[in-house]
Amino acid sequence: MFDNGISRRTVLKGSLAAGALGLAGTPAFADPQWKKFAGTKLEVNLIKSPRGDVLEKYAKEFTDLTGIEVASEQIPEQQQRQKAVIELTSGKPSFDVVHLSYHVQKRQFEKAGWLADLTPFMKNPDLTAPDLTEADFSSAGLLYAKDQKGAMRSLPFSVDYWIVYWNKDLFEKKGLSYPTNFEEMVKAAEALTNPSDGTYGFVARGLRNANVPVWASFLLGYGGDFLDANGNLLTDKPEAIEGAKLYQRLLTKAAPPGVAGFNWSECQSAFLQGKVGMWLDGVGFAPPLEDPTRSRIVGKVGYGVMPTGPKAQASATFGDGIGVAAASTKKEAAYLYCQWAVSKLMGARLLQAGGGVPFRNSILNDKEVRAGVKMPAAWVEAVAGSAKVSRLGLPVVIPVTEFRDIIGTALTSTLSGGDPATELKKATEQFKPVLERSERS
Amino acid sequence: MREAAASNAHPSARSPWRPPSYWPFVLPAVVTVSAVIVFPWVFTLWMSLHEWTVGGSSSFVGLANYLRLPGDPRFADAVVHTLYYTVLAVLLPLVLGTVSAVIFHARFPLRGFLRGIFVMPMMATPVAIALVWTMMFHPQLGVLNYLLSLVGIPPQLWVFEPATVIPSLVLVETWQWTPLVMLILLGGLAAIPAEPYESALIDGANRWQMFRHITLPMLAPFLMVAAIIRTIDALKSFDIIYAITQGGPGTASETINLYLYSVAFAYYDIGYGSAIAVVFFALVIGLSVLLLALRQRTKWTEMGGAAL
Numbered sequence: 001m002f003d004n005g006i007s008r009r010t011v012l013k014g015s016l017a018a019g020a021l022g023l024a025g026t027p028a029f030a031d032p033q034w035k036k037f038a039g040t041k042l043e044v045n046l047i048k049s050p051r052g053d054v055l056e057k058y059a060k061e062f063t064d065l066t067g068i069e070v071a072s073e074q075i076p077e078q079q080q081r082q083k084a085v086i087e088l089t090s091g092k093p094s095f096d097v098v099h100l101s102y103h104v105q106k107r108q109f110e111k112a113g114w115l116a117d118l119t120p121f122m123k124n125p126d127l128t129a130p131d132l133t134e135a136d137f138s139s140a141g142l143l144y145a146k147d148q149k150g151a152m153r154s155l156p157f158s159v160d161y162w163i164v165y166w167n168k169d170l171f172e173k174k175g176l177s178y179p180t181n182f183e184e185m186v187k188a189a190e191a192l193t194n195p196s197d198g199t200y201g202f203v204a205r206g207l208r209n210a211n212v213p214v215w216a217s218f219l220l221g222y223g224g225d226f227l228d229a230n231g232n233l234l235t236d237k238p239e240a241i242e243g244a245k246l247y248q249r250l251l252t253k254a255a256p257p258g259v260a261g262f263n264w265s266e267c268q269s270a271f272l273q274g275k276v277g278m279w280l281d282g283v284g285f286a287p288p289l290e291d292p293t294r295s296r297i298v299g300k301v302g303y304g305v306m307p308t309g310p311k312a313q314a315s316a317t318f319g320d321g322i323g324v325a326a327a328s329t330k331k332e333a334a335y336l337y338c339q340w341a342v343s344k345l346m347g348a349r350l351l352q353a354g355g356g357v358p359f360r361n362s363i364l365n366d367k368e369v370r371a372g373v374k375m376p377a378a379w380v381e382a383v384a385g386s387a388k389v390s391r392l393g394l395p396v397v398i399p400v401t402e403f404r405d406i407i408g409t410a411l412t413s414t415l416s417g418g419d420p421a422t423e424l425k426k427a428t429e430q431f432k433p434v435l436e437r438s439e440r441s
Numbered sequence: 442m443r444e445a446a447a448s449n450a451h452p453s454a455r456s457p458w459r460p461p462s463y464w465p466f467v468l469p470a471v472v473t474v475s476a477v478i479v480f481p482w483v484f485t486l487w488m489s490l491h492e493w494t495v496g497g498s499s500s501f502v503g504l505a506n507y508l509r510l511p512g513d514p515r516f517a518d519a520v521v522h523t524l525y526y527t528v529l530a531v532l533l534p535l536v537l538g539t540v541s542a543v544i545f546h547a548r549f550p551l552r553g554f555l556r557g558i559f560v561m562p563m564m565a566t567p568v569a570i571a572l573v574w575t576m577m578f579h580p581q582l583g584v585l586n587y588l589l590s591l592v593g594i595p596p597q598l599w600v601f602e603p604a605t606v607i608p609s610l611v612l613v614e615t616w617q618w619t620p621l622v623m624l625i626l627l628g629g630l631a632a633i634p635a636e637p638y639e640s641a642l643i644d645g646a647n648r649w650q651m652f653r654h655i656t657l658p659m660l661a662p663f664l665m666v667a668a669i670i671r672t673i674d675a676l677k678s679f680d681i682i683y684a685i686t687q688g689g690p691g692t693a694s695e696t697i698n699l700y701l702y703s704v705a706f707a708y709y710d711i712g713y714g715s716a717i718a719v720v721f722f723a724l725v726i727g728l729s730v731l732l733l734a735l736r737q738r739t740k741w742t743e744m745g746g747a748a749l
Contacts, residue, residue, distance in 0.1 A: 258580035258601030260690035401707045412691035
């Protein structure tokens with residue numbers, strides 16, 4: 001979808017120089033033996049997303065490079081997660097390569113041992129290009145990809161930082177500037193709100209489950225966390241409650257009515273109309289905002305790093321990775337595919353189309369790559385700024401979905417008048433046995 | 442008839458050999474029913490007695506999953522939501538379906554064409570309908586609030602507010618399934634003889650009296666059929682709710698079906714999910730028995746009426 005706009009020329013101009021190092025094989029020494037597994041046929045299971053689109057679009061290049069045939073399918077996120085889990089449980093998955101959402105599945109995949117250990121492959125110069133090193137991935141990426149023993153179980157593919165989209169026109173009209181801390185953010189949001197002409201200062205997800213990252217963004221700013229070092233829940237501690245209070249205040253006082261049912265798409269359409277001052281959400285939702293056929297605010301959008309909280313500045317971070325099924329019989333070939341997927345060339349394409357952000361610093365900090373990005377410079381700045389304050393936006397536990405549902409319900413209840421402290425206490429009590437059960441089994 | 446003929450033929454010694462019984466003919470049906478109905482049910486019962494998660498191990502826990510149910514506020518809420526939703530989603534289409542059946546039973550120009558248009562919602566895919574309605578429900582951008590504003594009613598929050606979400610969902614369900622009720626009742630109306638109306642006219646009954654004392658009692662069996670079909674449909678309703686609200690805001694529109702889906706396929710807690718399914722099954726059976734009992738009563742009235 002988003003990547004279709006990229007022309008061959010842009011790619012050449014922007015990233016060939018960088019990509020050539022990784023792929024085209026200019027340095028003759030220590031180059032992986034790409035052709036070693038020629039003739040192998042790989043099955044690839046991808047999440048339907050701009051990331052999956054980019055991989056499918058250029059799959060032929062991978063085949064040209066390696067002689068490995070790729071059959072890939074893209075499935076909508078929720079269904080893909082279910083399918084992957086069911087197939088991996090069966091012990092005979094139909095795919096060799098699997099695309100996973102770290103923030104939901106990391107712990108589950110790790111505990112079940114579904115993914116092959118990629119550490120030996122990464123150390124093998126016959127299999128790995130010299131520029132692919134652990135150190136090149138951002139810390140959040142490594143945190144996601146490594147298991148408790150420090151083995152790489154997947155390659156970090158695309159990261160999602162939460163940023164604030166803001167409407168420069170509305171801010172200007174009120175003589176406001178982009179907030180630097182939570183207090184200013186609330187003030188700006190409330191100053192911009194004027195229900196009589198349908199203008200609201202702030203919008204973010206109110207829908208249960210989807211809304212947890214919004215609260216997490218606040219909680220992290222108050223210095224809170226989800227679990228302590230021993231795995232005890234911290235979701236009813238003062239920081240968490242402060243986060244929920246801020247959530248309640250912004251979404252009831254400064255957000256459009258009905259926000260309790262909003263997921264990102266409703267937030268996005270509200271923001272696209274030019275009647276909303278700020279929208280807090282993932283960085284990947286930017287392309288439609290700059291698309292004149294869909295947006296009334298092209299060129300008027302500011303992209304800001306999450307304002308600083310009383311204790312910390314933190315950008316809630318999520319991400320997906322790509323790994324090799326432990327049950328696959330073609331692990332090396334599958335690893336080559338994963339490596340290609342996170343290569344500089346492919347990462348640059350992803351970033352330039354605005355469809356995702358690579359975990360690799362060498363791509364993000366490359367001037368040439370940045371120059372080819374189609375999004376406004378402020379977007380890239382926000383991405384780079386968020387990378388510096390990146391924190392995991394969800395707890396690394398198995399029942400993430402239940403966590404999101406239960407905490408999310410509590411948050412939604414605060415929007416219809418529930419007391420944040422009571423609601424979070426109740427939700428924490430409700431989630432505790434679920435967490436205990438999951439760790440016990 | 443055939444069995445009777447066969448047993449009659451038996452004593453006569455015309456055929457020298459007979460198969461001992463007819464059970465081989467029943468076998469395909471038995472196998473199919475066991476495989477697709479009995480086995481899944483027994484297996485669900487079996488799973489409901491285990492702590493069983495996808496990707497984890499399973500262990501026998503007896504009735505522990507069932508004992509979790511009473512203490513699970515989400516389950517209790519889901520039962521209430523399911524009943525609330527079902528009652529509304531049965532009553533509204535029945536009332537509106539009766540009204541529209543009476544209207545479309547009358548003769549007027551273009552009746553066939555208008556009937557055709559009226560049943561069109563039934564033919565659309567529920568998920569597609571749900572997506573369109575979601576847009577129409579949008580509090581700021583939706584057409585429904587625009588229409589309300591034309592007649593001076595302040596904007597509503599529809600599915601975006603816990604208090605109004607279930608009635609709003611029922612609105613969609615009603616819009617889609619009233620035509621089905623109407624079709625069933627039109628068939629019923631066509632079957633009512635003209636004589637009672639003629640004698641009622643002679644006795645000086647007005648239209649309301651004719652409807653109340655002739656049409657409605659004679660339609661009762663058909664109304665019951667429609668009610669049973671609607672109840673089953675409303676209880677198992679999933680697609681519209683899932684596509685519009687996913688059970689939200691919060692859990693305000695989470696029916697048993699949606700909760701069951703989350704537990705089994707999002708939390709991968711197969712054991713507990715199975716226990717919910719078993720309880721849900723019991724609820725459906727209970728309601729069906731109730732409706733069938735009511736149906737017996739409507740039949741009784743009909744026969745009583747005929748005996749008079």
